[in-house]
Amino acid sequence: MATMRRRSSSSSAAGALARAYQRSMKALTQATVRNSRRVVAKATRAAAAQLKPPRGPGDWLTGMAMGPGGARGYHLYRPPGVALGERLPLLVMLHGCGQTGRDFALSTRMNRLAARERFLVLYPEQDRLHNAQGCWNWFDRRSGKADAEAATLMAAIDQACRLYPVDRDRIAIAGLSAGASMAALLATRHPVRFRAIAMHSGVAPGAAKSPATALGAMQGRHVPPMPATAVGKAMGAAAVFAVLPPMLVLHGDADSVVSARNAASTAEVWAHATGATPAPARQVQRGKRLPMRITDYKSKGRTLVTLCEIGGLGHAWSGGTAALPFGEPTGPDASRLIWAFVSRQFGASATAAA
Numbered sequence: 001m002a003t004m005r006r007r008s009s010s011s012s013a014a015g016a017l018a019r020a021y022q023r024s025m026k027a028l029t030q031a032t033v034r035n036s037r038r039v040v041a042k043a044t045r046a047a048a049a050q051l052k053p054p055r056g057p058g059d060w061l062t063g064m065a066m067g068p069g070g071a072r073g074y075h076l077y078r079p080p081g082v083a084l085g086e087r088l089p090l091l092v093m094l095h096g097c098g099q100t101g102r103d104f105a106l107s108t109r110m111n112r113l114a115a116r117e118r119f120l121v122l123y124p125e126q127d128r129l130h131n132a133q134g135c136w137n138w139f140d141r142r143s144g145k146a147d148a149e150a151a152t153l154m155a156a157i158d159q160a161c162r163l164y165p166v167d168r169d170r171i172a173i174a175g176l177s178a179g180a181s182m183a184a185l186l187a188t189r190h191p192v193r194f195r196a197i198a199m200h201s202g203v204a205p206g207a208a209k210s211p212a213t214a215l216g217a218m219q220g221r222h223v224p225p226m227p228a229t230a231v232g233k234a235m236g237a238a239a240v241f242a243v244l245p246p247m248l249v250l251h252g253d254a255d256s257v258v259s260a261r262n263a264a265s266t267a268e269v270w271a272h273a274t275g276a277t278p279a280p281a282r283q284v285q286r287g288k289r290l291p292m293r294i295t296d297y298k299s300k301g302r303t304l305v306t307l308c309e310i311g312g313l314g315h316a317w318s319g320g321t322a323a324l325p326f327g328e329p330t331g332p333d334a335s336r337l338i339w340a341f342v343s344r345q346f347g348a349s350a351t352a353a354a
Helices: 002-051 101-108 110-117 145-163 178-189 211-218 228-235 261-274 334-353
Strands: 059-067 070-078 088-094 120-125 166-176 196-200 247-252 282-284 292-299 302-310
Touching (some): 088 110, 088 334, 110 120, 120 145, 145 178, 166 334, 196 334, 247 334, 261 302
Parallel strands (some): 088 166, 166 196, 247 302
Antiparallel strands (some): 070 120
């Protein structure tokens, strides 16, 4: 009898333990399902927000391009009231790490400027499968990944030219951080395609060839001013004997992510490649915005490189909205500065062609 009672007690304890385990598993499952639903709902809202057009007049069009580096999506802003047969300039905007094309459009407010000045804006978008941080792989030249990605971006530009009213003689490219460095790679690989380039807070061309050297380049190593004999080595064979487009360099002297040493080095490299020499620097400050130190590099009376060093600016789009990361509203309006520079090059090209 005692043995039976012990067995009955053991069975009862085991049953209670099993029921407690089942209750715990049920609660855990319910909590996991609720959490998964919240995660899915959050991801759905984030995806829907990215598809939502930025506010303002004009069209926000979506596309996908294929190339050697795989597929990349893009958005294209088209100002309102484009007439049949009208051809507009195109500005390609390459976002920085951690951004999307829509984020970049909102942060820079470039669409608002494009609506007023009447130009198209192309926002290619990095795929997180190709870079987990959403950075363009500008540095991975040794493996060929950078050139493949650059070719895919060119495929996106070509597609935009076929589908939309682009004036192929008035295309410029600009970028922030990793986007700036990729813009420089595109301009050196395809110099005849662009009338101007603007680099905002980017790494000097040729400063890195692999992920291992990219961090050092960002910190200001590997970027001393280079003599003309080293330009081809720095920027690649495609830049040798090519007529590089004029460049605007924007960089904050308080940038702790990409050293401001890259700005002067970029200007020196580009100036050597284009045969330009520096004019005396000048200080400019508009209202209460951060001051600028501007140096123009000229050849035969034409400005081929402009270096704009912004006092007190960190790693952010100068004049950008504070509502999103990497925007600094107290800085000079980089979007206006870029368009002013780009439009001058469009005019200079048209005069030369005439």
